[in-house]
Amino acid sequence: MKMRKLFAGIAAAATLLGGMVLGAASAQADDITTTVNTSATFTFTAETVEQLTKANLTAYKIGDYVQYGSDKNAAYGVVTNSDNKNAVDSALKTAGVNTANNQDNLAAALNTGALDISAMRPWNSPDKTRKFANALESENKLTGGTQVTFTAAPTGSDESGYSATVNLPAGIYVFIDSATATGSVTKAIPMIVASGTVDTEKKALTNPTAGATVNMKNTKNSVKTKTVDKASAAIGDTLTYTLTGVIANPAPAEFKFTDKPGKGLTIKAGTFKFYADNVEVPATDFTVPSSDVTGGENASFDVTVNDPSKYAGKTIKVTFNAMVNDEASVTDGVVNKLDNYGTDVEVKTGFVGFDFTKVDPDGKGIENVTFQVKDGGTVLYFVKQDDGSYKKAASATTSGATADVKTNGMGKLSFTGLDAAKTYTVTETNRASDVYLDIKPSFTVSFNNGTAVLSRTATSDPWGLVNTTVRTVKNVKSITQLPLTGAAGTTLFTVVALLVAGAGVTVAVKSRQRMH
Structure with a gap:
């Protein structure tokens, strides 16, 4: 059969992005004899067996091999798979490759070298081929996918790596991973793989059914971690959370932290800071909430790295502030969780409290005695929970907040929502009635492993009215009832x-x- 210009500018193939072997031709002939449908073996290799077993690959054929002439004198070329022509043309355009209506755009791109070819594994490369592969996935226009089922379980070892094979009709494929990233491996980025061998001297595709090998473009995940700067706090305090994770290399298509603030937390927008390998990086490289996030049972927000490939292999650290609000449970504290590939990492900040009793010389409780509590020189505000029971308020503007707390009918006062790391000063500010002497002692409260410890000095309590052991504060009706020591x-x-x-x-x- 007479054939004219069988190959016009064939692009010699090499290993592309670790797994794409291409032979291409823009072929013109008297006629096209057939499309090559003979099976070829595609071998996937990986460093860990999980990279193969955790993947969920679908093969989409984007390029067919066609045979020109007889078997004895055959020559081969590439044409876009008809089922996916629209998807291919659109993705090429997205990748910045010139396209036209009167040509086979995939074959043309290969012939002209518009699709980059590399013998290396440039995971982070922003080249046109990577953009082309990403667009094939993201634009969601591919059809006719074949679920990849390996012919046998992966074989190999941790020392030499693992491999598994699948048989598919010869051609050019993009393999899309629909698996969700797990604690062991990332989701693979799209992989363009082609069967066949190329005669580099003749720049011709000589054996379209020869097998191809691709190194799986997923990798082992590093765990995501979360820390908080305070194990104990008071309601109204500000906590600083730190999220840490390593972006795999190759970079996954998506990398984000999903944070789950619990009840009692208000995430403060505008407080986010970002670091890569401990160097602060631009906030514009990340997407975070634009307004405050109130924690709750189903509350969550994402911190997304806009272009994971920019930070492939780097440790990403994100810090942000959260205020402990009035909804915080004094029993459970505030809990913040981080999704670590389906398993929550949980950090907790707790509260402490204390109580004491105001008594007369006979040990009977005195009602309606007024006290104030200070953190350093700052008077604290509380919200009444029950008679004599008070929960720290987030601020003076909290509904029902008061600085003046009063003993109940039994003379008791109790406080919750406080910070175990602090020392508080308690001062009597108003006696119950004129029946009692106008003597106003004060004392301090600190905490040892969460247990309140009361302390007094000769200056704060010159009358010796505070009993730090049994936690009572005495008042008397005459000076003869005062202690004499x-x-x-x-x-x-x-x-x-x-x-x-x-x-x-x-x-x-x-x-x-x-x-x-």
């Missing part, structure tokens, strides 16, 4: 002396009045 006893003598002196002055004044 320590600083309190000294103070008592001073008071008595003043009273005696006062009485002496009164007697002297009356004596002088009588003399007149």
Whole structure:
């Protein structure tokens, strides 16, 4: 059979993106004898067996091999698979390859070298071939896919790697992985693979059914982790969370952190910072919530790396702030979770509290005695939960918040929603009635493994009214009921002396009045 210009500018094939072997021809002949449908073996290799067993591959044929002439004098070329012509043309255009209506655009792109060919494994390459492969997946126009079922279970070892094969009609394919990334492997990026061998001297496809090998373009995942800067906090405090994960190399098509803030947390938009290998990187490379996120049972938000290939192989760290709001449970604390490929990583920040009782000299509780609690020099606000029971408020503007807390009918006061790492000062500010002396002691509360520890000094409680062991604060109706030991006893003598002196002055004044 006479044939004219069987091959016009064939692109010699090499290993493309670790697995694409291409032979291409823009062929013109007197006639096309047949499309090559003989099976070829495609071998997938990987470093770990999970890269093969966890993948869920579908093969879409994008290029057919056609035979020109007789078997004895056959020559071969490439034409776009008719079922996927629209998908191929669209993806080529997206990748920046020139297309036209009067030509086979895939064959033309191969002939002119518009699709980059490399003998290396440039996972992060933004070249046209990678863009072409990504567009074939993302544009979702491919049809006629074949589910890949390996002919046998993968074989190999951890030392030498693993491999598995599948038989498909000879041609050019894009393999799309629909598996969800797991804790062991990433989702594979699209892989363009072609059967056949090429005579590099003649620049001709000589054996279209020869097998092809591709190194799986997924990789072992590193776990995602999450930390919080405070194991204990108070309601109203700000927590800083840190998310950490390594973007695999090759980079997956998508990399994101899915954060699940629990009840009692308000994620503050505008506080996000981003790092790659501990170097701060532009916020524009990430997509995060544009407004505050309120935590709850089903609340979640994503921190997405816009172009994972830019950070392939790098450790990504994201920090952000969250305020502990008034919805926080003083029993459970606040819990924030991070999705680690289907398994939640959980970090918790808890609260502590304390209580004491205001009593008279007989040990009976005194009702309606007013106290204030300070964190350093800041007066704290609380919301009443029940008589004598108060939960720390996130701020003074919280509904029902008050700085003045009062004892219940049993003289008891209890506080929750506080930080175990802090020391608080409690001061009596108003006695129950004029029946009691106007003496207002104060004391401090710190925490040892979550247990409240009360402390007093001679300055804060000169009368010795605070019993730190049984957690009581006494008040009395007369000075004779005051303790007579320590600083309190000294103070008592001073008071008595003043009273005696006062009485002496009164007697002297009356004596002088009588003399007149």
